[in-house]
Amino acid sequence: MTQPLLGVERLGVTYPGRGFRRPASAVLKEVSIEIAHGETLGLVGESGSGKTTLGRAILGLAPVTSGRIIFDGEDISHAGRSERRRLAKDLQVVFQDPYTSLNPAMTIESILAEPLQAAGAPTQEARARIRELLDQVGLPADAARRLPREFSGGQRQRVAIARALALSPRLIVCDEPVSALDLSTQARVLDLFIEIQERTGVAYLFVSHDLAVIRHISHRVAVMYRGEIVEQGDAELVTSEPEHPYTQRLLLAAPVAHPVRQEKRRAERFRLRELHREQNLQSGALPARV
Numbered sequence: 001m002t003q004p005l006l007g008v009e010r011l012g013v014t015y016p017g018r019g020f021r022r023p024a025s026a027v028l029k030e031v032s033i034e035i036a037h038g039e040t041l042g043l044v045g046e047s048g049s050g051k052t053t054l055g056r057a058i059l060g061l062a063p064v065t066s067g068r069i070i071f072d073g074e075d076i077s078h079a080g081r082s083e084r085r086r087l088a089k090d091l092q093v094v095f096q097d098p099y100t101s102l103n104p105a106m107t108i109e110s111i112l113a114e115p116l117q118a119a120g121a122p123t124q125e126a127r128a129r130i131r132e133l134l135d136q137v138g139l140p141a142d143a144a145r146r147l148p149r150e151f152s153g154g155q156r157q158r159v160a161i162a163r164a165l166a167l168s169p170r171l172i173v174c175d176e177p178v179s180a181l182d183l184s185t186q187a188r189v190l191d192l193f194i195e196i197q198e199r200t201g202v203a204y205l206f207v208s209h210d211l212a213v214i215r216h217i218s219h220r221v222a223v224m225y226r227g228e229i230v231e232q233g234d235a236e237l238v239t240s241e242p243e244h245p246y247t248q249r250l251l252l253a254a255p256v257a258h259p260v261r262q263e264k265r266r267a268e269r270f271r272l273r274e275l276h277r278e279q280n281l282q283s284g285a286l287p288a289r290v
């Protein structure tokens with residue numbers, strides 16, 4: 001049986017309180033999601049619903065109070081520092097704000113060299129890989145010598161994507177990676193994410209509050225409301241015929257959809273959906289509408 005790349009099972013996250021004025025609050029309640037190899041699960045919900053916290057818990061940055069996170073068959077819910085260092089090769093992140101996520105004093109080359117050096121890559125190899133990464137994200141080779149401030153928001157986000165790709169991860173948590181960009185740049189960066197996935201087979205947990213963005217990029221969608229997943233299933237279905245009243249409200253408020261995807265992408269989505277269905281049938285846990 002094919003096991004999912006990531007399985008989050010009844011996850012609970014409670015941040016510790018700070019005395020009477022700020023009591024401990026359960027931010028995630030019994031959250032369960034799965035991501036297959038090469039798949040994009042879009043995570044949508046309003047501000048404060050817990051999307052970032054779920055991404056952070058997967059990355060080991062938020063306290064897991066109940067449930068489990070299984071990555072490639074391994075329980076990583078309480079992974080220590082050295083395990084996290086090892087996991088960094090397979091599990092990466094792209095944050096929302098390309099203006100703060102890149103060190104302004106470092107050249108693009110040093111930014112991209114960091115993960116490669118940490119993984120022990122020899123200098124020549126690292127240089128070649130940096131050239132390859134810049135090419136992959138559509139930046140010129142001479143970008144390596146420049147500083148982040150010399151680039152636009154969209155270009156900086158390309159650098160952040162290149163950094164996440166450096167060690168060929170299998171899953172990238174993308175936390176609102178296009179919300180700081182203008183609409184036409186958003187579309188180009190979203191297409192870059194899709195193109196990279198088609199080329200490398202990387203999977204994404206793609207967090208956004210914008211249903212149109214989620215619809216454009218995802219194979220499947222999970223909808224989060226007040227720390228719970230209220231609906232999940234095939235992206236096309238959830239974003240056109242939602243079952244939960246909250247998703248219906250989101251859809252009413254959503255702007256016009258992005259242009260229709262190419263046939264190739266549809267075929268790929270179909271293949272992944274079938275794979276997922278098969279997987280769930282075999283495990284006897286067929287989630288709604290998948």
Ligand SMILES: Nc1ncnc2c1ncn2[C@@H]1O[C@H](COP(=O)(O)OP(=O)(O)OP(=O)(O)O)[C@@H](O)[C@H]1O
Nearest residue numbers: 015016027045046047048049050051052053054209
């Ligand atoms: N470190 C923390 N300590 C205590 N509470 C926190 C912490 N981080 C987040 N929260 C709370 O957890 C809840 C969920 O926040 P989270 O950032 O995960 O939501 P979100 O859906 O990603 O929202 P946004 O789209 O605004 O980023 C919020 O009520 C927030 O105040």
